[in-house]
Each structure stands twice: as C-alpha cells, then as structure tokens.
Amino acid sequence: MPKTLTDEQVTHFREDGYLVVPNLLSTEEVTQTRDGFTRLVREADEKGKHPTGLHIDFERAFDTSGKTAEQRELGLRKLQSFAERDAFFWSQVTHPRIVALLNDVLGPGAQMLQSMALVKPPEIGIAKQWHQDVAYFDVEPKEEVLGLWIAIDDATLDNGCMEVVPGSHKLGLVQHVQGQTGWKLPDSTVELYRDRIVKLPMKAGSALLFSSLAFHFTDHNRSKQRRRALQYHYVSARTHPTATGGWLKLWPLNLPHPPLAPAMAGR
Numbered sequence: 613m614p615k616t617l618t619d620e621q622v623t624h625f626r627e628d629g630y631l632v633v634p635n636l637l638s639t640e641e642v643t644q645t646r647d648g649f650t651r652l653v654r655e656a657d658e659k660g661k662h663p664t665g666l667h668i669d670f671e672r673a674f675d676t677s678g679k680t681a682e683q684r685e686l687g688l689r690k691l692q693s694f695a696e697r698d699a700f701f702w703s704q705v706t707h708p709r710i711v712a713l714l715n716d717v718l719g720p721g722a723q724m725l726q727s728m729a730l731v732k733p734p735e736i737g738i739a740k741q742w743h744q745d746v747a748y749f750d751v752e753p754k755e756e757v758l759g760l761w762i763a764i765d766d767a768t769l770d771n772g773c774m775e776v777v778p779g780s781h782k783l784g785l786v787q788h789v790q791g792q793t794g795w796k797l798p799d800s801t802v803e804l805y806r807d808r809i810v811k812l813p814m815k816a817g818s819a820l821l822f823s824s825l826a827f828h829f830t831d832h833n834r835s836k837q838r839r840r841a842l843q844y845h846y847v848s849a850r851t852h853p854t855a856t857g858g859w860l861k862l863w864p865l866n867l868p869h870p871p872l873a874p875a876m877a878g879r
C-alpha cells in the first residue's frame with residue numbers, strides 16, 4: 613500500500629506520540645457526519661436508548677425529560693459503540709484513506725477497538741481530565757493502540773480542543789485514579805508536566821492521530837458552540853485482549869458490513 617504520511621510525519625508521531633492530520637475529512641464528509649449524529653439521536657428514545665444497542669449519554673447537567681429529539685441533541689455528551697452497528701459510520705472507520713494512514717503507523721491488518729463520538733454541549737460540556745486511553749483497555753501490546761480523534765466542529769481554546777503532553781507516551785502506562793468522568797491521572801502527575809502541555813486547536817475535518825499512551829485532556833466548553841468530535845481507537849494486527857479484557861472485541865477493517873448491525877446479528 614503506498615504511504616500516506618511522510619517520513620517526517622511518522623517520526624513526529626513516534627517521538628511526540630501524536631500527529632495533527634489537517635483536512636482528513638472533506639467539508640461534505642463533516643456535514644454527513646454531523647447528520648449521522650443527528651440521525652442516531654433521533655432514532656433513540658428520551659433516555660438515549662437506541663434500537664441497535666449503541667450507547668448514547670447526555671451531559672449530566674442536561675434534563676432530557678419533555679424535550680424533543682432536536683432539543684435532546686443539544687445535550688448530547690457521548691455516542692459509543694456505533695460504528696460497529698451503523699453502515700455509514702462503519703464505512704468511515706474503514707475508509708481507504710484512514711486505513712492507509714493506519715498502515716503507516718500500525719502496519720497492515722489494523723483492527724478497530726472502539727468507536728466514540730464526544731460532543732461537548734455549549735457552556736455545560738464538562739472537561740475530560742488528563743488520562744491515557746490505555747487505562748481503559750486491557751490489551752497488549754499497549755504501544756500498538758492509537759486514537760484517531762476527528763474534529764467535526766472547529767475545536768478551539770474556548771470549546772475544549774485537545775491538549776497533549778509530547779513524549780508522554782514513552783512513560784508507559786502510569787497510575788490512574790477515579791475521577792468525575794472515569795480514569796484520570798493524579799493531579800501530582802499532571803503538575804510534573806504542566807509546562808510541557810501543547811494545546812491543539814483544529815479546524816473541522818482535521819484529525820489528531822495519537823498514541824493511546826499519550827497524556828491528553830480537553831477542557832470545559834465555555835463557548836456557545838457545540839464541540840463535536842469522533843474518536844476511533846485502532847490496534848495493530850497482533851494486538852490481543854489480556855486475561856482481564858476477554859469482553860473486548862477487535863474488529864478487522866476488511867469486514868464489508870458493520871459487524872453488529874441488526875440484520876447481521878446472530879450470523
């Protein structure tokens with residue numbers, strides 16, 4: 613497969629643990645993705661229960677009762693496990709442009725570990741504390757897990773753009789503690805790296821390819837605009853769940869249909 617990234621880009625990814633990929637999605641693809649989020653929220657009930665079983669969470673400060681689907685979308689916090697159930701998003705996860713990118717950093721045969729969309733509603737979208745994504749994933753080798761975070765709105769300093777600590781992926785998995793939104797690094801760890809933090813505002817359609825060992829954070833949304841982003845996690849062909857990760861599913865990217873779409877269930 614021809615290379616998509618330059619040698620300099622691959623070196624940046626390996627040394628710093630992340631790489632910004634400008635314009636990974638076209639304007640039209642960004643619009644289609646936003647429409648996909650709207651469709652999934654409208655297919656779900658008031659509590660966010662979707663017929664296919666994908667997960668929809670609303671921001672804690674948002675009360676869904678008595679709201680129309682259109683109003684509920686403005687309180688959306690997270691969609692999870694949707695690409696493996698939905699044809700539009702499965703075709704995005706497995707798009708040749710993305711597979712070529714993965715090939716450059718993970719080698720051939722990458723698999724999808726997880727699909728998420730993270731939506732910070734205007735003004736009430738809370739911060740995701742500093743963490744390493746592998747704190748959530750019982751897989752090995754941890755060095756061969758990466759996230760592809762794609763901005764679906766302009767991600768700015770006011771609405772919660774990504775922030776990273778370059779080189780932190782070389783520390784391996786460090787201790788986490790439970791925080792308001794799941795695992796987080798202890799404050800004392802974050803303080804050690806505070807002066808190395810890089811903030812990464814990005815245009816809609818641009819992406820952050822990052823090691824799942826990289827320390828990262830997104831702040832509260834203090835703006836009046838939503839901040840929608842996709843986050844797909846991929847692993848190399850040889851990555852496997854550990855003894856405690858038996859529940860994890862790894863999806864090969866050459867499957868022509870979303871593996872958990874209702875019509876496929878039970879096959």
Ligand SMILES: O=C(O)CCC(=O)C(=O)O
Nearest residue numbers: 730740745828829830841
């Ligand atoms: O998009 C965000 O707000 C942060 C996402 C993130 O770091 C995560 O869910 O692991």
